[in-house]
Amino acid sequence: MRKITFNFKNLVVCLFLVLSLFLSAQETTFVPQKYTPTEPGCVLPVGEFEGLVSVPRALETEAKMKAGATPCATFVVNYTGFTPEAQAAFQFAVDIWANSIDSPVPINVNATFSSLDPGVLGSAGPATFLTSSASGSQPNIFYPAALWEKLEGADRGQFGGTNDINANFSSDTNWYYGTDANPPSDQIDFVTVVLHELGHGLGFTGFADLTESFPDDIGAVRETNNNIPAIYDTFTENGSGSAILSFPDPSAALGTELVSNDLYINAPTSVTQFGQGGTLPQIYAPATFNGGSSIYHWNTPSFPIENINSLMRHQVGAGSANHNPGPITLGLFQDMGWSICSGALSVEDITVSNVSISPNPFRSSISINLSNGFNNDYEIGLFDINGRLIFENKKTIENGTIFIANLDQLEDAIYFLKVTNETTGTSIVKKVIKN
Structure with missing residues (x-):
């Protein structure tokens, strides 16, 4: 019979190695940094009447919705204060986004229908921003909650809360609740406004701000407490090709850029979808900084209301409807990390x-x-x-x-x-x- 010899020294070494591996695993567990806004970052005011314009859903999206096909993403909406017709129109807008972006994790939305400030149609933004360690994500960049969950493939409940988007809509507006993208000249198309605000909640936003001071206004584009930018802002640059994140933050130089009317999105898929021979799509950066509008909308003169990419302009007026997120917006979303539904990014409506x-x-x-x-x-x-x-x-x-x-x-x-x-x-x- 073989004799078993107990070696206390070897046992101690083994236990030390196991403990070291355990502590190492504990130390490398990623804990995301988090920022929770106190209010939605983007506000949509009423615009002037510019004519009767109708931009319909993408053909692929329309066909899938009419056929009752399984969407690419699931939205779970918590409705507060909505009338039945407002809720039905809201759900129609949700279904358009659900057939435009792809996510394995349900996207939770808190939607409120109530009185807002005069002239305000709605406001929205991510409920939370988090940094990610998922494959394909950028380090030390804030991702909106819904996109973070898509990248991580899991709900963020372990890091506090499950709501992804906060959105508010005016109950005092003369809304058009139809889903045919043909509002009359005296009504605002509700589906268009919901699509717009959900776009902000899904990631068309960041932290750009301007503080009035003398002699120069001070601009910032990173979240103040964490000094971390949003994924959207990583694609922003000026007409000379200088990235907005390359400027000192905060600084007067950055403040000048934020009101330069010379800022663009340089995201490869978005630029390709823009299709203007390498020209970059311009964003809204007027000479007077407008918190809630500046930087996080497409430039109004560049995208008239009849343009397919006009949904994410900074105003919506009566008589116009856009039920298509637009190829340059979806292209930007893809470059930020979203997956896009098959056919949603195609604009080959005439072939x-x-x-x-x-x-x-x-x-x-x-x-x-x-x-x-x-x-x-x-x-x-x-x-x-x-x-x-x-x-x-x-x-x-x-x-x-x-x-x-x-x-x-x-x-x-x-x-x-x-x-x-x-x-x-x-x-x-x-x-x-x-x-």
């Missing part, structure tokens, strides 16, 4: 397959037939084989068809017809023959 030209060859007129279902305005351009523009016009589609007449003066030749959707900015080019 070779859904545009037909007849007759071709033509003699004096052309009918352009579109099967994309968009009742938008289109810009029509006719180019010769050398690329010279010889005909240009703006047309409104009628019953799926755009009709162009009085072309009989053209020489018999090969031409290229360019059709551009003025709402989405997408275009298609078809070769046509005149004989």
